[in-house]
Amino acid sequence: MMIFVAGASGQTGKLLVQQLLNHGDSVKIVVRDRNSLPSTIKNHSKVHIIQANILDLSNNDLSKEVRGCDAIASCLGHNMSIKGLFGHPRQLVTDATRKLCNAVKENKPEKPTKFVLMNTAGKRNADINEKISLGQKIVVGLLRLLLPPHADNEKAADFLRTKIGQNNKDIEWVVVRPDNLINEEKVGKYNIYPSPIRSAIFNAGITSRINVGHFMAELITSNLWEKWKGQMPVIYNQNSVQNSNQ
Template sequence: MTILVVGATGMTGRLVVEQLLEKGHEVRVIVRSPDKYSAEILKNPSLAVVEAAILDLSDEALADLVADCHAVVSCLGHVMDFRGVFGKPRRLCTDAAQRLCSAIEKNNPREPTKFILMNTVGVKNPQCDEPRTWIERGLLFLLRYTLPPHKDNETAAEHLHENIGKNSHHIEWCSVRPDSLIDAEISPYEIEKSPVTGILSGRPTSRANVASFMVELIENVNVWSDWKFQMPVIMNAEE
């Protein structure tokens, strides 16, 4: 299969790239700094690297990059420094999701392309009644109006729910919501429709598990049929 990954130099995105290459897929990436990859990965003939900031690419270039892709994975996230959080682009994840989805639609693919968005457990699934305590609601309200990256994660997920929906002939989507990210090896993990703990007492989720679940979504038709058009929460299994 051919898969485009964006946010592919990030701590999760690079694991998605590595796992896809290990499984023999053709992987395209759009990255600002290819030098973040090892020489060994860059030599892999199944990896095609486009050096650019995704939002600087033209609509035509994006349409070329998503052409013939079985799946598009976005692991974009704001760099956690003052400029990354408060500077432009404030709608990195949302604008990238919108433009990649438009690029897919423009190509009129015969089979729907899978669009997999890395999101967060802090974003509510509008399809489910996900109860939140008063403290959580207050905290999320504050985050929404003070931290642009949180709002960006919300509007990126909204785009998939409201603008793409479930009836597109060209796109099927899944918005993966990790709990608190940690760096650890692949291990047993759980997938739930909604958060099982409060967002303030979240369970750790290893980035390798997030990557592994995204690869399962791409490769396994049953896993895809279970989770498409949903916002699964992923967390490491309790020991």
């Protein structure tokens, strides 16, 4: 398979790329600085690097780059700095998601291209009317107003959910929702649920970035896709589930 990965130089993006390479797939990545990549990725024979800002690529160039790709994965996110939180581009994830989907549709692929978007457990899936407490609604509403990255994540997921939808002939999608992200060296046991089993605000669980990368790679490369396509699964480390207080 050939997989296009946006956000490949990020903490989770690097781990996803390595998981795909471990699986034997070829990976096409777009990064602003190739030197931000570890040598195991930068020098790998199955990695094709496009050095650019994804939003600066023309529609025609991006269509060429995603042509022939079986799947697209986005691990894009905002840097946790003042500039990253409040500077431009404020809709990095949404604009990149829209741009990539338009590139796929421009190519009119013979079979639907898989699109996996990394998101957050703080984003509700309105398709299944997930219920949250009034307190969480208030806090999430404030985050939406005060922190542009949260609103950006929400809009990106909703673009796939409402604009691409469930019956698009060119694109099938999954939005992966981890909870509080941590770093771990190895893939561990994790659980997947259709909806959060904990409050992302008041009783957050934990999800290791390497488990997110592993799950995203499994979605793309295995029959797991058929189970989760068109949905927004939530991923927790197994010990986070065992310690949950629902």
